[in-house]
Amino acid sequence: MLAGYQLRGVHGQTVEALARRILSGEIPEGATLDLLALREELDVSLTALREALKVLSAKGIIDARQKRGTFVQPRSTWNMLDGDVLRWRSAGPPDPDLLEHLAEVRSIVEPAAAKLAAQRATDTDLADMDDALTRMAGAAGKPGELVDADLDFHRALLGATHNQLVVQMERVIASGLAMRDQVVHNADPADDPVPSHRKVLEAIRAGDAEAAEQAMRALVDKASEDLRRISGH
Amino acid sequence: MLAGYQLRGVHGQTVEALARRILSGEIPEGATLDLLALREELDVSLTALREALKVLSAKGIIDARQKRGTFVQPRSTWNMLDGDVLRWRSAGPPDPDLLEHLAEVRSIVEPAAAKLAAQRATDTDLADMDDALTRMAGAAGKPGELVDADLDFHRALLGATHNQLVVQMERVIASGLAMRDQVVHNADPADDPVPSHRKVLEAIRAGDAEAAEQAMRALVDKASEDLRRISGH
DNA sequence: GTGTCAAGATATATTACTAAATTAGTATCT
DNA sequence: AGATACTAATTTAGTAATATATCTTGACAC
Incomplete structure (x- = not known):
């Protein structure tokens, strides 16, 4: 159990799943997220998905603008000094x-x-x-x-x-x-x-x-x- | 217009209002948030409030645990290097x-x-x-x-x-x-x-x-x- | 060309409900 | 009496359906 420096699972698994996809590059920078499709894939409600998006938005990873859509921001605006972001990055390869x-x-x-x-x-x-x-x-x-x-x-x-x-x-x-x-x-x-x-x-x-x-x-x-x-x- | 280094209003004004109250110390560290009361004070729906809380939670300012309540975290766990947090802090005195x-x-x-x-x-x-x-x-x-x-x-x-x-x-x-x-x-x-x-x-x-x-x-x-x-x- | 207006799209907010988790209190059994 | 098991209460977490606000785009008039 080397979870000593692992933060408590503060945000549900929806955020984790989404974050992994984006951080890994599966969903690339600049991509427009299809909320409805994600909703089905992750099998959660839209509000739950949006709460997850709010977390990512708070960390500068995505930006949701009315009418235009929800975009993955360039990596340079991501909050790389954030504990979660660092953890998500280190989770990948x-x-x-x-x-x-x-x-x-x-x-x-x-x-x-x-x-x-x-x-x-x-x-x-x-x-x-x-x-x-x-x-x-x-x-x-x-x-x-x-x-x-x-x-x-x-x-x-x-x-x-x-x-x-x-x-x-x-x-x-x-x-x-x-x-x-x-x-x-x-x-x-x-x-x-x-x-x-x-x-x-x-x-x-x-x-x-x-x-x-x-x-x-x-x-x-x-x-x-x-x-x-x-x-x- | 010296808004040059002001981030675009990414998160609605609910977050701002809540953040100000906590950052200013009006709601002190360790306090238990009364979601229903806040809902009325800020005059927003519960889901909107919860989205705001998710943002603050993403920045390490609060921690919401089932049954126990939503607590303001000690300042040491706040993400002080976060742009929004810094901005909120500099907004106050x-x-x-x-x-x-x-x-x-x-x-x-x-x-x-x-x-x-x-x-x-x-x-x-x-x-x-x-x-x-x-x-x-x-x-x-x-x-x-x-x-x-x-x-x-x-x-x-x-x-x-x-x-x-x-x-x-x-x-x-x-x-x-x-x-x-x-x-x-x-x-x-x-x-x-x-x-x-x-x-x-x-x-x-x-x-x-x-x-x-x-x-x-x-x-x-x-x-x-x-x-x-x-x-x- | 420039400005205004309308239409369409989509994030955002609302309401009301259900589910799950966890603490604390209560009862039961030995 | 003490430990265990059950129950209730509280509060966050999630769902769903609907309404609203706001931005973009394109068209049209000036």
Whole structure:
């Protein structure tokens, strides 16, 4: 049960089904949706379908205009930073570009976050990170727990920036970790993730912004490197 | 007409009204929504209300569970990077924290984006940025056009990273510019924004990643500085 | 050419109903 | 008395049929 970073099934399965068709490209960008046909295919009422469309519309995936019809919007207007959208995308066949982009965002955001965290972390923040690290150390062998604890560490770190918007990047990182797991499965037991994380934490605890930034940069650079090596680029 | 970076009225006014009430704190976090009461207050049908709720639910603002009720979620789960959410927030009384956080995200993302852009910008990207810069230079005195061109420049720059996720940060930047405009109104005509932007563009054109990063850092640092000075901190 | 008007199409809203899910209370049995 | 099983109440979720509002297109007049 590695559903640790899977959001609760907030929106019914109609949305999921529709989203999958669009995200996968089965229904391409620019296409006009045939609501009546979809209604039959998905075997739901029109109102239920429209509620699903409202969700997708809220995420910038479709646009429903009177008289003209309901269109799939270009991918550039999709809310790629939305947790659901990321999850739907990662559900399909693994997209190497997406993985690359996710890693890139991490390497932009996380070192900067570590820097801020070093300047602002409260005792509670530190305790949260410490707790996650302890659980990481104790989860050797149990891949599910390890990923959960890993994510918790990064979540706590982002929280320590005390910047609401930075905290939201959690979704990107969670998605990145989830997709990585789909690809790697059995990580090399030789490289223990704990020391590198501890290095970050200690720099933050010491309030050394530069050291924290650098330690985090090393961490995400290694992650990117691992990814590149595995995805065969 | 400074609606340049205002999204088309995608979702009806019911969503807007509900969103305002929640975002403003009138309906606080954790509150249980009384659908029947809201139905009357907003004077819409229940299905229309439910569609509005679906939109808010898609943005992580509320959570509707059968039998238990519909709850306002804690702010930490709201999709703060969503364009609509940002717009709704900036509609209310200006939140100094939000401005600060927006500026912080800019100062994290944009220098990194400039660096990537220097490595990847195509001729088209450069032309787009150049065009925006030209329009900036020609829009002296006309504040609306200036902001539009400014935003276009940053949009083009983000596009030049060729990273879908980074491109999405446009919403954050657009929101930041919009909120800044609400506050400053009449900018000091003494400081012309064009030279600093041109410096960034030229570094990108030259493919000098470090210079581009630095030039952009200088730019956003100055913006943050201006903001801090005005908002009276 | 430009503006106005009518017709057609389609998303949007309304009403009223049924179904499903889940909590809490109640009764029953051991 | 305590645990289990049943029942009721509440509230979201879904269905269906119908009406309305608004946008697009094309035609027609000016």
